[in-house]
Amino acid sequence: MEVASGSGDKAGFFTQGRSWLKALPVKFKANMVGMARNIKKLGQEDPRRVVHSLKVGLALTLVSTLYYLRLFYKNYRLDAIWAVMTVVLVFEFSVGATLGKGLNRGMATLLAGALGIGAHYLAGGPILILFLVFLQATISTFLRFLPKIKARYDYAMLIFILTFSMITVSGFQENILESAQSRLSTVSIGAAVCVIVSIVIFPVWAGEDLHNLIALNIEKLGNSLEGFGDEYFKRTGGEESKDDKKFLEGYKSVLNSKKSEESLANFAAWEPCHGRFPFGHPWKLYLKVGTLARECAYRIEALNGYLNADIQASSEVSNIIQEACTKMSRESGKSLKELALAIKIMVQPSSADSHIENAKSAAKNIKSLLKSGMWEDIDLLKVIPGVTVASILIDVVTYTEKISESIYELASKAQFKSVEPTLSPKKLHSGQNQSVKSAQIVNCPDVGINVRESTLPSPPSENSSAPKASKQRMGV
Amino acid sequence: MEVASGSGDKAGFFTQGRSWLKALPVKFKANMVGMARNIKKLGQEDPRRVVHSLKVGLALTLVSTLYYLRLFYKNYRLDAIWAVMTVVLVFEFSVGATLGKGLNRGMATLLAGALGIGAHYLAGGPILILFLVFLQATISTFLRFLPKIKARYDYAMLIFILTFSMITVSGFQENILESAQSRLSTVSIGAAVCVIVSIVIFPVWAGEDLHNLIALNIEKLGNSLEGFGDEYFKRTGGEESKDDKKFLEGYKSVLNSKKSEESLANFAAWEPCHGRFPFGHPWKLYLKVGTLARECAYRIEALNGYLNADIQASSEVSNIIQEACTKMSRESGKSLKELALAIKIMVQPSSADSHIENAKSAAKNIKSLLKSGMWEDIDLLKVIPGVTVASILIDVVTYTEKISESIYELASKAQFKSVEPTLSPKKLHSGQNQSVKSAQIVNCPDVGINVRESTLPSPPSENSSAPKASKQRMGV
Numbered sequence: 001m002e003v004a005s006g007s008g009d010k011a012g013f014f015t016q017g018r019s020w021l022k023a024l025p026v027k028f029k030a031n032m033v034g035m036a037r038n039i040k041k042l043g044q045e046d047p048r049r050v051v052h053s054l055k056v057g058l059a060l061t062l063v064s065t066l067y068y069l070r071l072f073y074k075n076y077r078l079d080a081i082w083a084v085m086t087v088v089l090v091f092e093f094s095v096g097a098t099l100g101k102g103l104n105r106g107m108a109t110l111l112a113g114a115l116g117i118g119a120h121y122l123a124g125g126p127i128l129i130l131f132l133v134f135l136q137a138t139i140s141t142f143l144r145f146l147p148k149i150k151a152r153y154d155y156a157m158l159i160f161i162l163t164f165s166m167i168t169v170s171g172f173q174e175n176i177l178e179s180a181q182s183r184l185s186t187v188s189i190g191a192a193v194c195v196i197v198s199i200v201i202f203p204v205w206a207g208e209d210l211h212n213l214i215a216l217n218i219e220k221l222g223n224s225l226e227g228f229g230d231e232y233f234k235r236t237g238g239e240e241s242k243d244d245k246k247f248l249e250g251y252k253s254v255l256n257s258k259k260s261e262e263s264l265a266n267f268a269a270w271e272p273c274h275g276r277f278p279f280g281h282p283w284k285l286y287l288k289v290g291t292l293a294r295e296c297a298y299r300i301e302a303l304n305g306y307l308n309a310d311i312q313a314s315s316e317v318s319n320i321i322q323e324a325c326t327k328m329s330r331e332s333g334k335s336l337k338e339l340a341l342a343i344k345i346m347v348q349p350s351s352a353d354s355h356i357e358n359a360k361s362a363a364k365n366i367k368s369l370l371k372s373g374m375w376e377d378i379d380l381l382k383v384i385p386g387v388t389v390a391s392i393l394i395d396v397v398t399y400t401e402k403i404s405e406s407i408y409e410l411a412s413k414a415q416f417k418s419v420e421p422t423l424s425p426k427k428l429h430s431g432q433n434q435s436v437k438s439a440q441i442v443n444c445p446d447v448g449i450n451v452r453e454s455t456l457p458s459p460p461s462e463n464s465s466a467p468k469a470s471k472q473r474m475g476v
Numbered sequence: 477m478e479v480a481s482g483s484g485d486k487a488g489f490f491t492q493g494r495s496w497l498k499a500l501p502v503k504f505k506a507n508m509v510g511m512a513r514n515i516k517k518l519g520q521e522d523p524r525r526v527v528h529s530l531k532v533g534l535a536l537t538l539v540s541t542l543y544y545l546r547l548f549y550k551n552y553r554l555d556a557i558w559a560v561m562t563v564v565l566v567f568e569f570s571v572g573a574t575l576g577k578g579l580n581r582g583m584a585t586l587l588a589g590a591l592g593i594g595a596h597y598l599a600g601g602p603i604l605i606l607f608l609v610f611l612q613a614t615i616s617t618f619l620r621f622l623p624k625i626k627a628r629y630d631y632a633m634l635i636f637i638l639t640f641s642m643i644t645v646s647g648f649q650e651n652i653l654e655s656a657q658s659r660l661s662t663v664s665i666g667a668a669v670c671v672i673v674s675i676v677i678f679p680v681w682a683g684e685d686l687h688n689l690i691a692l693n694i695e696k697l698g699n700s701l702e703g704f705g706d707e708y709f710k711r712t713g714g715e716e717s718k719d720d721k722k723f724l725e726g727y728k729s730v731l732n733s734k735k736s737e738e739s740l741a742n743f744a745a746w747e748p749c750h751g752r753f754p755f756g757h758p759w760k761l762y763l764k765v766g767t768l769a770r771e772c773a774y775r776i777e778a779l780n781g782y783l784n785a786d787i788q789a790s791s792e793v794s795n796i797i798q799e800a801c802t803k804m805s806r807e808s809g810k811s812l813k814e815l816a817l818a819i820k821i822m823v824q825p826s827s828a829d830s831h832i833e834n835a836k837s838a839a840k841n842i843k844s845l846l847k848s849g850m851w852e853d854i855d856l857l858k859v860i861p862g863v864t865v866a867s868i869l870i871d872v873v874t875y876t877e878k879i880s881e882s883i884y885e886l887a888s889k890a891q892f893k894s895v896e897p898t899l900s901p902k903k904l905h906s907g908q909n910q911s912v913k914s915a916q917i918v919n920c921p922d923v924g925i926n927v928r929e930s931t932l933p934s935p936p937s938e939n940s941s942a943p944k945a946s947k948q949r950m951g952v
Binding site for chain 1: 540602611732781861867871
């Protein structure tokens, strides 16, 4: 029996094994198909990723071709390393990040090279040189912990340690001056290729990304808020809406966008003027708007908790507060969407003012409603959820106003165009159109004039600059 | 007159200039003193930073010394670059990050070297080789956008591009097999030096940092909550407390800790067993606890808004709800602090249960209070702030319970020790003492046994393992 069962097991094992082997190609194919779908989605979400990959390939091929043609390089074997390495490590997604890294690398190589040569000649003996390597690596590594240095010069410190060590140590074996000079020149070639390819071919500007991210975040808050009131009272009314309510959760991505906003602002500071953004554009103010938006998102997160709460406002309470609450959420949502649009097309955000006034008057209304005597017979426990929602909404209205103020500040510092009275908000909406958009494009070379006019509140003039600037944006 | 005033201006200019020059050394000194103070603070906040800097210095000096002694290196000039570069780029603050980067670099170099040699021999002509460089750089760069690859293998992709390009391109000029082999061996030496120095000398474990960070965050939430009730009703009572209330704002750092938690968990996955953490410790569960803690922090942020609100609860309302609200905030604060302590010393978090029960009964109380008829003559507007605070606190109590559940899950998966009934909570507190702490230290080499016992709910045995493990933690 034992033997039989054993052979049965064996047969089972083989059958299993065979079916597993048979399933293998199917599984492999499914995996590949899944991966291919992921990759396709990745490219469709942001086609700039495909372009970026092609650009990196191009830059690397250019440097390799220079190497193959033996141009520029004296010592073919060693120096190619530096050019290729520079391209791989410096080429980043946005122009600002690439420029920042390139400048960091160039400056650090120059400084470390000079100090390394000095140290080599001063120190003389190998023990002292090794001690100097130890000392500079320790000090530089520690300085990298300083927040200010970490934010903007981290890469420079890394390259400084690298170059200093290699220059001093390589002095043991070879002509130190020649090696330092060849290193500097190949690093410069690599960095120059990166920067030129990055700027000339479909440039991705960190500043523009920051601008769009802030506008998008505020729009998401607006969408979530605008729908909240209706959804909440529908649910308390017992209706179950089954359509896609994903837009209600749009605010969630705003909760954790602090890091990306900060790094984009850091990169943007390295960028020259481009498209609609002159040199010296107030990037830091975007961070201020972003922080307020995030604080508003925390309130919306609290509100959203009430959408799915066990205890819902009773229908009596709902009837009383519904109108004012819906108005508060709808109007502040609308005002946020207007503010987002104003940022997007760079005009003064005055079209949001009326919505903010409406939201504020609704907040006033609900306060006086709650003051009135109509609550006396109502069980307070049933009042709580509705009243809490109302109270958080009042808070949200306050934040909407703060966001609006910060955007006004941004608009005046960045000289956003003021909307003519003839351009009604409706027209503006349909008018995410070419005329408004192109009218906003600042001519880059006029920056000097813009700066001189910066004491005036009026926006920069825009003659026939639009085509030129948009051409520049396309990177021709 | 004009001339006189002109000369007066000139004199003024010179006086100004002179006083500016005089002030220069003072200013410079003040700047230097300020910077020195910053640097000192940086070291005092976390002395491991100083140790890390010294370790980097040491690793770099070791590699340089090997180079100087001409050990291992065949081609002195070229190969030193790879060892020095590996140390500078791979050495990170924690063991996990260093190991992850080292393994990434080693594997990528191996794979890219093999493929590069293959490509070189298959392609033959330079045009085809340059095309292959372009192709692999484009594809690899694009794959770096895949979230899964970006999280764990970003550095490997970078090194793959670098090595493949350099191996294939350098084939134009030299013996490709020799260059690939020397590159691999020097990279290995550099990576080995990094890993050994990182693990042997005062190792910093990302896993331990994650463990402590989560415990600290929950403790901060607890501190903020515990003090909130008293502070709120003091202020509504018109009292202005002037002492330092910074601990109330401790929760703020929890709002934005998502990124650091995620990267620590990523690094921890690379680490071998160490100290109290066996291999296969459930690091992902820490992220779950962290997410719940953050959601709780959003609620506390909303609560905090009411501390400084214009409209405060009236004293009549305060009198009614004060007791229950204070109890809710105090008890959920205490339970969070117990939970944090339980994580810290790795015991089952049962000491928090009673506090959670207290908080829940207070929440029940306030619900029935609000149901009672005593509210009928009160202006509802004055009720709102107090009632909202109460309502958010009820929400916070719910989250406290969720956090507790997730920590129970962590405790059972990670086999935290259960507290004996003789060990009263009080004893536990005074007992952040050696006996409990050292009793928790798992003997690393016993991991196999722990795994086999993992179906049992009992904690791992701890014989005389403590001294050994703690010795290992000190890195001897």
